[in-house]
Amino acid sequence: MTKKSGFAALIGRPNVGKSTLLNEMLGQKIAIMSDKPQTTRNRIQGVYTEERGQVVFIDTPGIHKPKHRLGDFMTKVAQTTLREVDVVLFLVDAKEGRGRGDDFIIERLKNLETPVFLVVNKIDEIHPDKLFEIIDDYRKLFDFTEVIPISALKGNNISTLIEQVFKYMEEGPQYYPEDxxxxxxxxxxxxxxxxEKVLHLTHEEVPHSIAVDIEQINRRKENAAVHVGAVIIVERSSQKGIIIGKQGKMLKEIGRKAREDIEALLGSKVFLExxxxxxKDWRNKGKYLKEFGYREDEY
Known part of the structure; x- marks a missing residue:
């Protein structure tokens, strides 16, 4: 059987559910999820392989008006990705309706020759009758190749979305091993x-001024616990106090929840420090952006 392969970009405003959708399609967690906008900062590639072939889904940072160099980087990453893929999945939030951020993205989509799908997410949160209005509203602005309503959280219509993506892929090689x-x-x-755990547990108190740098991963012996040492970077002393918490309770809770995820990822016991x-102001300093993995020269 001839196999198909290619690349599909997930694009949309911050917080429309791109990471949730990526994790749902892959059947496991590779992209972090949060109810806060701009959670994804880099391109995260998820590899979906089955008998028809392989699709590499790219979760991009939400396109937004940048307020610092990190924001510039995130928007540039998302826009560069659009020019490199076979299909673009434009994800919108059914519950919130079309906003200025969606219009901003649609203007950029008009320059593409790539097939663009309108993927209406969170349909489980609206009355079914409202769906047709939402779709009509978007269709007035852009001639979408396909329109697919889904619920990434509940898994509704995900198989239909994948099937439609494969329709627009050409015969090609398998880029990654199937596992x-x-x-x-x-x-x-x-x-x-x-x-992700810092974002979940600190709520609005420590928004997006955090980065995490893994300083060491030490596997001393086979089947022994993996020692992981990580630094959480913040921009202000007050944020440091919030993350550590009273008598170190918040930091312990962040560590406990993150360790569970890391153990599932590695398949072994983890000792996390x-x-x-x-x-100060690391999001505007090229040295730190590079150090923490946001390489502006790559885009």
């Missing part, structure tokens, strides 16, 4: 898992 689900190294995934460090 590989991401191109990112363990170190990156671990840092993202820790960052966390520190918190202040680097």
């Amino acid at each position: 590989q689900v991401t191109d990112h190294p363990e170190r990156f995934l671990m840092s993202e898992m820790i960052r 966390l520190w918190v460090k202040v680097e």
Whole structure:
């Protein structure tokens, strides 16, 4: 049987459910999820392989108006990705309706020759009758190749979405081994898992001014616990206090929850040590952006 392969980009405003959709399609967690916008900062590639072939789904940072160099980097990553794929999946939030951010993205989609799907997410949160209005509203602005309503959280219509993506893929090679689900190294995934727990547990108090740097991964013996040392970087001393918490309780809770995810990722016991460090205004400093994995020269 001839196999198909190719690349599909997930694009949309911050917080429309791109990471949730990617994890649902792959059947496991590789992208961090949070109810806070701009959770994804780098391109995260998820590899979906089955008998028809292989699709590499690329979860991009939500396109938004940048407020610092990190924001510039995130928007540039998302826009560069659009020019490199076979299909673009434009994800929108059915519950919120079309906003200025969606219009901004649609303007950029008009320059593409690539097939663009309108993927209406969170349909489980609206009345079915409202769906037709939402689709009509978007169709007035852009001639979408396909329109697919889904619920990434509940798994509704995901198989239909994958089937339609394969329709637009051409015959091609298998880029990754069939048991590989991401191109990112363990170190990156671990840092993202820790960052996700900080976002979940600190709520609005520590927004997006955090980064996580994995300083060491030590496998001393086979079948022994893996020692992981990581630093959580913040921009202000007050944020450091919030992350550590009273008598270190918050940091312990972040560590406990992150360790569970890292153990599932590595398939072994993990000893996780966390520190918190202040680097003022790191999101505007090229040295730190590079150090923490946001390489502006790659885009």
